[in-house]
Every structure is written in C-alpha cells, then in structure tokens.
Amino acid sequence: MSQQETEILANKPGTDPRHVAIALHHARQIQAQKDAEALILDRILDLVQFPTSSSADPSSPTPEDARAFKSALTPFQPADYDNLILERNIEGLCGYTLCPHEHRKEDPRGAFRITWGAKGSGPGGRGREMNIVPKEKLEMWCSDACAERAMFIRVQLAEQPVWERRAGDARGSCILLLEEERARSQRQGNGKMRSTASVNEVAGQLGDLHVHEGSSSSDVLNLVAKLSVRDDARSQELARERGDAHPALYTGRVDINVQENSRAAGPVIAPQMRPGDEIGGSIEGYVPRDH
C-alpha cells in the first residue's frame, strides 16, 4: 500500500481500500499520459532548433546530432513526427530534422504539381511515372533526398502511444537513418536497397516455412502438454499488457467466489409414476377434470 493510499484512508475512514487503490491506479495512468505528452512537446521544441550548426550536411550528420535526434524520437508516434515537420516548416526550415536548409518555395499559383518518376517507371515499364502532388507536400522539404530521409524515419516510428508500449518493445527505440541503413545493407553484400526486395524473394522465404509432415501426433501431444495454462510469468506479462499490473488488481477487478452446490452431487433417481399420471398428470399442480 502506498503512502498516498494510507493518507487517504486515514483522512476518510470507511473508504474501501480497493476502491482507493483502483482510483489511484487510474489517476497515475492519466498522469503518466500527460507527462508523456508534455515530454513529446518539449522534444518537438528542441528538435525544431536542429541541426546544431547551420553548415551541417543532411547526408552525413555529426554523430552527436544523429544520436540526439534518434534518442529524442523514441517516444514519438508518426502523428507527433508530422507535427515536428509542420513546426519546422513554419520556422522556414526543411522538414528533415538534420537538414539546415530552407524548405522549397514553389510558385504560389496552383494547388498541385506534376512530378515525373525515373525513366522506365511508367506503366508496363515504359515511359515515366506521373504523380499529381499537392503543393504543400512538396514545400515541406528542401529536396527529394531529404523527403526520402525523413519518410524513412517516419515508417520506423511505433504507432502505439508511448504510455501503452511494453517494456521490451524494440520498435521505435532503435531508429536508423537512411544513410546508415544503406551502408548496412551494402555491408551485408547484397548491395540492394531494402525497398527493392523482390516479390520472388519473399515468396521463397514463405516456401521454406512449411509444416513438418514427419512429426507424429504424439509429438504434438507432448508439445500441447508443455503449453501450461497457468504460467505465472506469462500471466504477469498479460496483466501488464492489460494495465492490471497494480498489486490491488491482482485478484481481478471483481470479487468472484465460486460456491459449489453440494446437493447436486447426490445420486440421481429415476422418475416414478405418481397418482393421476396415467390420465395425463397435473399441469403445475392443476389437474384437468374434463376427459
């Protein structure tokens, strides 16, 4: 029992300690959420000032800047990242945090622009791909390269808000810059970018994943037996996932006492004929007279 709980119970005698514990548990959850939102706002305000030097190169940022940027992004959701981009654009900067340049300013006339893809990107592998893009989307960045870098960061962010994430959730905590990812995939020897992983590769990996026909049914039974239903470590993990990890909630939110009906356990007797049953019997105690 925490100090707060004892204080409340001392001030208001007659309060159910379980109710106090549950109320405090929810209050703490809401407070944690508010704290996280304030933290994200602070981080956005910090990241608007990035990079630290105005001559920084967005393709090879200083290690300090890159590290600070990545660690600051840990609690972000994609929507928060969009807010950061918007905030940087309002300041007149490129949306990519590690880029010191100004964002593009297009001709104010016309709300849309046509962009052409690389040669051979059109339908059927001929011609160029054509996209109609809102002007604001283009004006977010200083160049297409920065747009790619920024969007690569965005897809790595976790969709879940930080106060709902689990302790061991790696997603969103190890973010790679586009340059790092390219260097890594080159080191691995395939020299390809991740985005060009072909459909065939993926299909091949799925093909390897087939069920072993050789395993007998007894093996399966053994495996099922190992799947214990009451696993304390797992149930604790489940409780944490559901937000029931508080000690007051270990027994569940509702008291359940199962009482076995002892009379039901006696021997069962076959029904016997009662008087009057041969003429149809009574209907809930009423014997019809007319036959």
Added chain:
Amino acid sequence: MDEDYSTGSVDADREMTRLWRTWRTVFEMLLDRGYEVTEEEVQIPLAEFKRKYSDPLGYPDRNKMKISARPTEAMQAKYTPLPSKSNPSPQPDCGTIYVEFCPDSTGVGTKQVRAFNHFVDENNFHTGVFITQIAISPSAVRLLSGVPGRICEHFQEQDLLVNITRHELVPKHVLLSPDEKARLLERYRLKESQLPRIQVNDPVARYLGLRRGQVVKIIRKSETAGRYASYRWVI
C-alpha cells in the same frame, strides 16, 4: 499604376472592415463575460477604428491592437468559490484579461505562442486571448493550454466575425456562481454529475470562457411556458 493602387486600397478596406467586426465581437465578448469595458469601446464606429489602427497604407496594424480589461465586481463575485473549512476566505479565481492579435498571416507556430505565453506570464495577466488570422499548429495549441496557473485561449479572426450569441437560434447562456450552483443542486437534490452537460469547447462555452465544473443556465423561449430554463454542467 493607378489601378494597382486602387485595388490595393479596396483590399485594405475589406480587411479593415472584417477586422473591425472581429474587434467589436471581442469587446462584446469581454462585456458578456463581465469585464470592465466602456460603451464607447464596444460601439466603436468603423471610421474611428480605421483612424486608430491602420498603417499609412490603409492596412490594419495588428501590433497596435492589444486590449487588457479588469473584471467587474459582479464577475469577481461570480468567480469566488464557496468558503470551505480549509479555505475560509477564498479569493476570486479571475483577473485581468489580455487580448492580442497576431500580426503573422502565414505559419503561426510555437514561436509566436511561446512569446505570447511569456508576455502573459511576465505581466501577470490571469487570462490571455490569442487571436490569429489562420489556424495554429497542434503543438502550438498544446503549448498554449499548458501554462500553469494561467488560462490562455485561442480564436481565429473568422470565428469572431459575427457574434454567435446574438443569433436568434442561440439561447441565452448565464453562468451560475458557486453559491447559485449549490442552491440549484440542493433544490433538485442532484449531484452535479446528474446534470446535462456542455462541452468546454462548445462555441458558446468558448465565447463565455467557461471552465470545467461550472454550471450554465440556458434560457430558451417556449411556446407553452413563455420561458424555459435548463442547466448544463461544463465538462
């Protein structure tokens, strides 16, 4: 050349007139909330407004447009919480209000809001109203509402072009004082959570600057009973 000048002056005229209507709505809002404003301030004619707040080119100069007003005695009484055991002589929870028009016409973000927050905090205003020409960014909204101990509100100029409470379909909303609220709850034997509700970001609630937990009385015209009063709890 001549034509250019004339289109420019028409533009300036239009913007000035729009801003004049916003300005008057702001004063009506202050009056309805219970701040000390004079009749002349509320009913400023367009010509005088133009003379006072336009730059040499005829465009409005929003840097000059700053208002501060003190609450009237009646408003202070309305905002004084009931005395309790721990607080036998409560102070009214309202104070000087400060209204600022943001001069930037594009991209209002955290920078301007931070400057505004800083100004409100430094001059010890109780409430700040920040009026911009365009929508402000989501982070700026969060920053504006996160000033501890002060209330900062935001309106867009176009929201205040007409005074919504003067529309015939909008009933009269009257804020109840803590004392009146206590009497209402006692008379109907209610807990406050049993009242109907109104959201704190309802347009009229925003106009009146209502806060969570207050109760407003809504007086409607009724065909059968003449007048009909209902109550709303602000959440």
